[in-house]
Amino acid sequence: MNKTELLQQVLKRLEDDHLQAQQAALTAYETATAKENIAENKYDTLGLEASYLATGQARRAAAIRQTLANWKQLVLRSIDSQLGIQLGALIALSDDEDRHQCLFLGPDGASMKLQQDGQTVQVIGPQAPLGQLLLGKGVGDEITLRVASGVQLLEILSVD
Template sequence: MPTLNKAQLLHQVIAHLETALSQAQQAAQTAYEAATDEENIAENKYDTLGLEASYLATGQARRAQAIRHTLSTWKQLVLRPFDERLGVQLGALVWLADEDDKRQCLFLGPDGAAIKLQQDGHSVQVIGPLAPLGRALLGKGCGDQVTLQIASGVQLFELLSVD
């Protein structure tokens, strides 16, 4: 399995979340400005543009807060070498093969950043411990089998390597 740099992957996740936070904050500010604009003051009970904009501003602010929390947990993630006694833990880089020997690389981290990254020509899926596959991987080691129940049946994976 190719050796990938977990620190660089972590940096990519953090950069992605910082961009998402900036966009969410800008969207919240724009919605707030629309909600408080003089032109959006209700003239009658059927004029709801200002009310709708305030709901949107509240939703965008909540979204920004959720991203801020996710970013904080990712910034606190400590990358450690794989410990066979503990098995897969947060911060692990895992290579899996399915029944057809299709291989995939997963970076297990805190929840909230389910994204796909690229490094050295390899695709790396970021997953959290609450995702079904993330939960199934916790505590496993090289050579272990992982069974995942999905709508269309059961998927089997073998852990090829863990870093």
């Protein structure tokens, strides 16, 4: 797997999400400020509701823009055995039933699934419960993740 290509996929998805959020905010703003949506009485709230929606969409766009900026600053490095897993790591895990999963650890705000080489890669951040457990760990380490259905034991198979 290629971390640089994964990073480019994340950036592309975030850019697309940001553009979509900007367009949604603009549409809601135009609806809120349209002449035909001026309230005629206290029960006519379409303009007010559209303004709330525009504000929410603008905040969403700003949050995505910040996430995108954080991901653009991510420097992909090789694993340092002294530091263990850090941001930018590509991690292969196996559970106690020998099911494998691949994770790409990056800045917060971009939880998504990507495809590369016919394999699914889950993007997580360091604030996610699994991300917190992985920071500083190395190949061969085992971690215990508490999930709604109980406890899941995971082994780190590889880190790139």
